[in-house]
Amino acid sequence: DIVMTQSPDSLAVSVGERATINCKSSQTILYSSNNKNYLAWYQQKPGQPPKLLIYWASTREFGVPDRFSGSGSGTDFTLTISSLQAEDVAVYYCQQYYSSLITFGPGTKVDIK
Amino acid sequence: QVQLVQSGSEVKKPGSSVKVSCKAPGGTFSSYAINWVRQAPGQGLEWMGGIIPIFGTRNHAQKFQGRVTFTTDESASTAYMELSSLRSEDTAVYYCARGPMPYDYDRKPPFDYWGQGTLVTVSS
Numbered sequence: 001d002i003v004m005t006q007s008p009d010s011l012a013v014s015v016g017e018r019a020t021i022n023c024k025s026s027q028t029i030l031y032s033s034n035n036k037n038y039l040a041w042y043q044q045k046p047g048q049p050p051k052l053l054i055y056w057a058s059t060r061e062f063g064v065p066d067r068f069s070g071s072g073s074g075t076d077f078t079l080t081i082s083s084l085q086a087e088d089v090a091v092y093y094c095q096q097y098y099s100s101l102i103t104f105g106p107g108t109k110v111d112i113k
Numbered sequence: 114q115v116q117l118v119q120s121g122s123e124v125k126k127p128g129s130s131v132k133v134s135c136k137a138p139g140g141t142f143s144s145y146a147i148n149w150v151r152q153a154p155g156q157g158l159e160w161m162g163g164i165i166p167i168f169g170t171r172n173h174a175q176k177f178q179g180r181v182t183f184t185t186d187e188s189a190s191t192a193y194m195e196l197s198s199l200r201s202e203d204t205a206v207y208y209c210a211r212g213p214m215p216y217d218y219d220r221k222p223p224f225d226y227w228g229q230g231t232l233v234t235v236s237s
Binding site: 001031034036040042044049059061091095097100104105 | 227
């Protein structure tokens with residue numbers, strides 16, 4: 001199975017400041033035939049199901065604010081919240097869907113400092 | 114807005130089985146797979162497996178081998194996840210999530226719509 005790791009486990013950022021979350025896969029999740037990374041980011045708030053934010057590593061889902069951006073390729077990826085808002089307090093998960101055996105990262109908790 | 118509606122909470126005894134349902138909008142099963150993800154209390158997301166209704170194909174994470182069954186009733190637009198030989202560690206919220214067919218991953222987003230979750234509590 002492809003193992004996904006995330007860092008940090010948690011972070012606290014002031015409102016308006018940048019938050020950066022890293023995700024690493026144990027093998028490449030770049031599909032060479034179409035040059036797409038099969039990496040997604042989800043946001044989960046307490047008591048709610050996860051919400052898809054980013055897919056193909058950098059494509060924002062419809063309706064997701066543009067302060068959320070994704071980058072990276074191969075095995076190393078980043079989710080950036082450019083200007084943290086109070087409503088962004090949540091746990092963020094990365095997910096690989098390159099393999100038919102889908103796996104998630106352990107999650108990163110984002111709080112307000 | 115696509116809505117996946119799941120069945121209600123369950124309390125089960127160790128060793129028993131649970132069957133969770135996920136009702137999808139009509140037409141979902143012709144173009145999408147249904148995946149199942151669980152989340153133990155205070156823990157992260159764990160993909161269990163999924164089913165492609167129009168092909169009847171299924172796959173699952175190795176740890177659920179022999180214990181999980183995915184089915185669909187296309188006439189009712191409903192998918193089911195049955196987990197057997199329940200133990201306390203299976204206490205979790207179980208989610209269904211719509212995903213594209215494997216050959217559509219280059220054209221469609223992954224798990225874009227989720228059910229509201231079903232809490233399954235395993236306790237003697």
